[in-house]
Amino acid sequence: MTAILIGNLPPETNTDDVRTLLSELGMSADVGDVTIAEGLGERLAASVSIDCSSAAAEALVQRLNGHFWNSRELTASYNPFGQ
Numbered sequence: 001m002t003a004i005l006i007g008n009l010p011p012e013t014n015t016d017d018v019r020t021l022l023s024e025l026g027m028s029a030d031v032g033d034v035t036i037a038e039g040l041g042e043r044l045a046a047s048v049s050i051d052c053s054s055a056a057a058e059a060l061v062q063r064l065n066g067h068f069w070n071s072r073e074l075t076a077s078y079n080p081f082g083q
Contacts, residue, residue: 001032001049002057006064007075009036009044017070018046025063029056054080 006018015034022031032049050057057078064076 001051002054003079004048004050004057004061004064005045005077006048007043007045007077008072009046009074010070010072011042011044013044013046013070015046018048021069022048022050022060025060025067027052027060 006021009018013036015036018034018036019031027050029050029052032051033047034049035047037045037047050060052060057080061076061078064074067074
């Protein structure tokens with residue numbers, strides 16, 4: 001599994017919303033755990049485990065960075081050296 005961090009999510013975002021977002025962006029790999037970081041006020045972050053290659057993870061991060069979703073410009077990162 002590969003871990004991707006998605007940031008600047010709207011405060012009302014839930015795990016199903018994150019899964020829908022990834023589906024809308026064409027992520028066809030198996031999405032595992034989605035964890036929403038609580039306590040960040042108006043900016044939530046989600047850690048997402050995805051069963052995909054490093055190349056697919058990097059492509060997804062590129063699509064997510066700067067993507068305008070629910071009135072927010074998203075950020076994303078991926079650490080190829082660990083989860």
